Amino acid sequence: MKEISIDSKIVMGYIYSSLFWGVIGLLIGLLISIQMWDPDFNFGEYFTFGRLRTVHTNVLAYGLGIGAEMGVFYYIITKLTKRTLLFPKLAMVNLVIFNIGILAGTITLFMGYTQSLEYAEFEWPIDIGIVIIWVLFAINVIGTVATRKEKHMYVSLWYILVTVVAVAILYIVNNLAIIATLTKSYHLFSGLNSANVQWWYGHNAVGFLFTTPILAMFYYFLPKSTNMPIYSHRLSIISFWSLVFMYLWTGAHHLVYSPIPDWLQTLGIVFTIVLVAPSWGSVINGYMTVQPDWSKMNSQYLTKFFILGITFYGLQTLQGPSQGLRAISSLIHFTDWVPGHVHMGTMGWVVLVTTASMYYIVTKIYNTTIYSEKLANTHFWLVLIGQVVFSITMWITGIRQGAMWKSYNDDGTLMYTFMETLVGNYPYWQMRTISGAVFIVGMLFFLFTLIMTVVKGKREMSSK
Amino acid sequence: MSKDNSIYSKIIPLVITMAVVVLVGTVITMAMPLLRDDMHPKLESTKEYTAIELEGRNIYQREGCVNCHSQMVRPLTADVVRYGDYTKAGEEFYERPFLWGSKRTGPDLSRNGGRYSDEWQIAHLKNPKQFYPKTNMPSYAFLDRPANAVDAEKSMKALKYPYTQEDIDLVARSTELEALTAYLQSLGADIPDNLYVKVEYSDYEDKMAPMSTVSPETKVAFVDNCAGCHGTEGEGTEIAAPLSDVIPDPVIDGPLFVSIANGIPYTMPSHIGIMTKRRIWELVLYAKELANKKRTVATTTNTDISAVDSGINK
Known part of the structure; x- marks a missing residue:
C-alpha cells in the first residue's frame, strides 16, 4: 500500500480544515439571513444578528478563505519550485495553531469581544496569534521559493509572494491598538484616521485575501486543467504590477460623502476606476487562454468553473468601481446592494475557482479521477444559480430602498418613514435565504464529491 | 520571457x-x-466620553450594533432631512474606533441623542416590537444586568479620559441597558439643535387651520408612528400618558402642531422630515379627536401644557 507524501498530507490537512470552517460559516450565514426578516430567530445573547454577522464574515474569510489558500498555495509552491516544502513539520504545526486560533477567534466573537473594524474584528490576543501564523506561513513560502529547483518563477508565485507581504503590512497596521483589558482594546487611530486606516485595510484585505490569492490559483490551475498554456505571460506581468500598485490607493472609496477630506475621497475614486484595467488584464488573459478551443468548456469539467469564476471577477471589478462614483454611491451606499456586490465576489469568483482547484489537487494527490463529474456539475450549477439569484435580489432591493430613502413629497419632506423602507426588504431577504440555501446545497454536493474522490483514491492506492 | x-x-x-x-x-x-491637520480637527463642544457613556459604547460595540446602524449622516438632502445635520469631521476626535458602519439595516443613530426619553430607549431596547411591530431588530432584554464598572474604569484609564470616583460609582449601580442608553443619548450632542428641517408657528396659522378632515392614511400613520407610546386609541402606555392628559382642553393647536413636527427634546422625536405638514396637521386633529373621546368618558384630569409649550420655544 502506497502512502501520499508528507507535503500532500499538509495540503489535505489545510483543505479539510477549510471545509470544516466553511460549513460552520455558511450555516451561520443562512441563520443570519433568516434573522434579517424574522427577529424571532435571534436566540439569547450569543445568537443575535449583531454578533453572528461578525462570526459569519470572519469564519468564512479566515477559516475557509485563508485555510484553503494556505493549503492550495503549498500545493502550487511544491509544483512550481520542483521541490518539497522547506519546513514540512512547521507547516503541520502551523495547521494546528491556525485551527486553535480560528476556534479561539470564533468563540471570542460569540462572546462579543470585537474591535468593531470590519474584517479586523478579532481582539488583540487573537491578532497576535494571527500574526504568528502568518509569519510561520511566510517563512515556509519564502524559504521554499528561495531554495527552489526551478529557476523560473511562474506568475502564480508572484501573486503568492505579494499576498504574503501585503497581508502582513495591512493586518499589523490596522490592528495597532490601545489595550484596556485582555478582551478590550481601542483603535490606535482616532476619528477620521480610524476610518481611513480601517478602509485602507478593509479594501486591501479583500484585494490580498480574495483577489491576488485567487488569481494565483487561476493562473496555475486554468492552464493545468485545460492543458492549454496561458495566453500571454507579458499581459500577466503588466496586470500583476499595475494591480499591486494601484490597489493600495483605493480604500477611501468606502468613505464617499464621509467627513474625510475630499482630496482623499477623489484620489480613492480615481484609482478605483483605473483599477479596472489590470483586473481586466487577467480576465482577458483567461478568456484568450481558452480561446483556441472553447469546446473545453464542455469536455473538461473544471474549465467552466475557472471561466465563470473569472467572469464574475470581471463583473465584480466593473461593478466595484462604479460603486465608488459619487452619484452611484449616494444611492446604494448603506443598502443591500453592497452585500450583493460582496457575495458575487465571494460566492462567484472565490468559491468557483477555489473549489475547482481543490478538485484538481485531490485527483492529483491521490492519482485518481473525480468520483463523479455529474455530481461536480450539479455542484457547479447549484452554486452558480444560488449566487446569481442572491446577488441580483440584493441589488434590486438595494436600489429600491436607496430610492425610497430619497423620495420626497411635494413640500420637500420625505415620502417614507424608515420602517416603510425596511419592510419592503423582507420579501427580497426571504428570496436571499432561499438562494443562499440553494448555494449551500451546492456546496454540500462539493463536499460529498471531494470526499468521495479521496475515498476512491485511497481505495485504488491500497489495491495497487 | x-x-x-x-x-x-x-x-x-x-x-x-x-x-x-x-x-x-x-x-x-x-x-x-x-x-x-485636516485629519484631526476637533469641535469646541466635542468632549471625552464619561465613564457611563464609554461603558455604553463598549456594549454598543460588543453587541455589534454597528453591523446594522450607521453613525454617519452624509451631506445629502435625503440624509439630513431624515436624521439631522450631517456628520462633521470635528465631532470624530475621540472616536476609537470610528463607528460609521457600512450598512443601514436600521436607521442612522448619530443624531439620536435627545430624540427620545431614556424610558423609551430602554423599553425599545428590551422589546422593539412594542413600538414597531414589523421591525427586525432583536430584543436586548438580556442587557438588564449590572454594568461592568471595573472594566469601564480600565477603559477610561487606557484612553486617558478624565473621570471621578462618582462617575465609576454611577456605572456600578447602572444596568447595561442604562449605560447603553447614556451612550445613545450622547450621540450628536456636539452639534446642539441639529434638526435640519423645522416648522415655524406661522406654518400652521395661515395654511393648516382651514383643514378639518382626517384621512385614513393619517390614521394608519398614527398607528405606525404614534401608537407605540400613545396607544392605538390614545389611551397611553408606560412611556406616555393618555392623550387626554397631555393635550390640554381647550386645545392650543399651534403648539401641538409644532411639537409633533419638531419634537420635544428627550420626550418625543421630530416628524417633519418624514411627513408632510398636511399629515402632521391631520395628526393634530386626530390626536384631539382621540383625547376628546377619552375625556367624554373620564373626568378631565389636570392639564399640563408645559411639555407642549417647550415645543414652541425650540
Whole structure:
C-alpha cells in the first residue's frame, strides 16, 4: 500500500480544515439571513444578528478563505519550485495553531469581544496569534521559493509572494491598538484616521485575501486543467504590477460623502476606476487562454468553473468601481446592494475557482479521477444559480430602498418613514435565504464529491 | 520571457520590490494623512466620553450594533432631512474606533441623542416590537444586568479620559441597558439643535387651520408612528400618558402642531422630515379627536401644557 507524501498530507490537512470552517460559516450565514426578516430567530445573547454577522464574515474569510489558500498555495509552491516544502513539520504545526486560533477567534466573537473594524474584528490576543501564523506561513513560502529547483518563477508565485507581504503590512497596521483589558482594546487611530486606516485595510484585505490569492490559483490551475498554456505571460506581468500598485490607493472609496477630506475621497475614486484595467488584464488573459478551443468548456469539467469564476471577477471589478462614483454611491451606499456586490465576489469568483482547484489537487494527490463529474456539475450549477439569484435580489432591493430613502413629497419632506423602507426588504431577504440555501446545497454536493474522490483514491492506492 | 538573471528569479529583491510598490499608495493615502491637520480637527463642544457613556459604547460595540446602524449622516438632502445635520469631521476626535458602519439595516443613530426619553430607549431596547411591530431588530432584554464598572474604569484609564470616583460609582449601580442608553443619548450632542428641517408657528396659522378632515392614511400613520407610546386609541402606555392628559382642553393647536413636527427634546422625536405638514396637521386633529373621546368618558384630569409649550420655544 502506497502512502501520499508528507507535503500532500499538509495540503489535505489545510483543505479539510477549510471545509470544516466553511460549513460552520455558511450555516451561520443562512441563520443570519433568516434573522434579517424574522427577529424571532435571534436566540439569547450569543445568537443575535449583531454578533453572528461578525462570526459569519470572519469564519468564512479566515477559516475557509485563508485555510484553503494556505493549503492550495503549498500545493502550487511544491509544483512550481520542483521541490518539497522547506519546513514540512512547521507547516503541520502551523495547521494546528491556525485551527486553535480560528476556534479561539470564533468563540471570542460569540462572546462579543470585537474591535468593531470590519474584517479586523478579532481582539488583540487573537491578532497576535494571527500574526504568528502568518509569519510561520511566510517563512515556509519564502524559504521554499528561495531554495527552489526551478529557476523560473511562474506568475502564480508572484501573486503568492505579494499576498504574503501585503497581508502582513495591512493586518499589523490596522490592528495597532490601545489595550484596556485582555478582551478590550481601542483603535490606535482616532476619528477620521480610524476610518481611513480601517478602509485602507478593509479594501486591501479583500484585494490580498480574495483577489491576488485567487488569481494565483487561476493562473496555475486554468492552464493545468485545460492543458492549454496561458495566453500571454507579458499581459500577466503588466496586470500583476499595475494591480499591486494601484490597489493600495483605493480604500477611501468606502468613505464617499464621509467627513474625510475630499482630496482623499477623489484620489480613492480615481484609482478605483483605473483599477479596472489590470483586473481586466487577467480576465482577458483567461478568456484568450481558452480561446483556441472553447469546446473545453464542455469536455473538461473544471474549465467552466475557472471561466465563470473569472467572469464574475470581471463583473465584480466593473461593478466595484462604479460603486465608488459619487452619484452611484449616494444611492446604494448603506443598502443591500453592497452585500450583493460582496457575495458575487465571494460566492462567484472565490468559491468557483477555489473549489475547482481543490478538485484538481485531490485527483492529483491521490492519482485518481473525480468520483463523479455529474455530481461536480450539479455542484457547479447549484452554486452558480444560488449566487446569481442572491446577488441580483440584493441589488434590486438595494436600489429600491436607496430610492425610497430619497423620495420626497411635494413640500420637500420625505415620502417614507424608515420602517416603510425596511419592510419592503423582507420579501427580497426571504428570496436571499432561499438562494443562499440553494448555494449551500451546492456546496454540500462539493463536499460529498471531494470526499468521495479521496475515498476512491485511497481505495485504488491500497489495491495497487 | 524571463531571463535567467532577471529580478523574477531573485526572490529577495523581488519581495522587496513588491513591498515598495505596495507601500507607495499606502504612504500617500494612509500614512501621510496621519500627519495632516485636516485629519484631526476637533469641535469646541466635542468632549471625552464619561465613564457611563464609554461603558455604553463598549456594549454598543460588543453587541455589534454597528453591523446594522450607521453613525454617519452624509451631506445629502435625503440624509439630513431624515436624521439631522450631517456628520462633521470635528465631532470624530475621540472616536476609537470610528463607528460609521457600512450598512443601514436600521436607521442612522448619530443624531439620536435627545430624540427620545431614556424610558423609551430602554423599553425599545428590551422589546422593539412594542413600538414597531414589523421591525427586525432583536430584543436586548438580556442587557438588564449590572454594568461592568471595573472594566469601564480600565477603559477610561487606557484612553486617558478624565473621570471621578462618582462617575465609576454611577456605572456600578447602572444596568447595561442604562449605560447603553447614556451612550445613545450622547450621540450628536456636539452639534446642539441639529434638526435640519423645522416648522415655524406661522406654518400652521395661515395654511393648516382651514383643514378639518382626517384621512385614513393619517390614521394608519398614527398607528405606525404614534401608537407605540400613545396607544392605538390614545389611551397611553408606560412611556406616555393618555392623550387626554397631555393635550390640554381647550386645545392650543399651534403648539401641538409644532411639537409633533419638531419634537420635544428627550420626550418625543421630530416628524417633519418624514411627513408632510398636511399629515402632521391631520395628526393634530386626530390626536384631539382621540383625547376628546377619552375625556367624554373620564373626568378631565389636570392639564399640563408645559411639555407642549417647550415645543414652541425650540
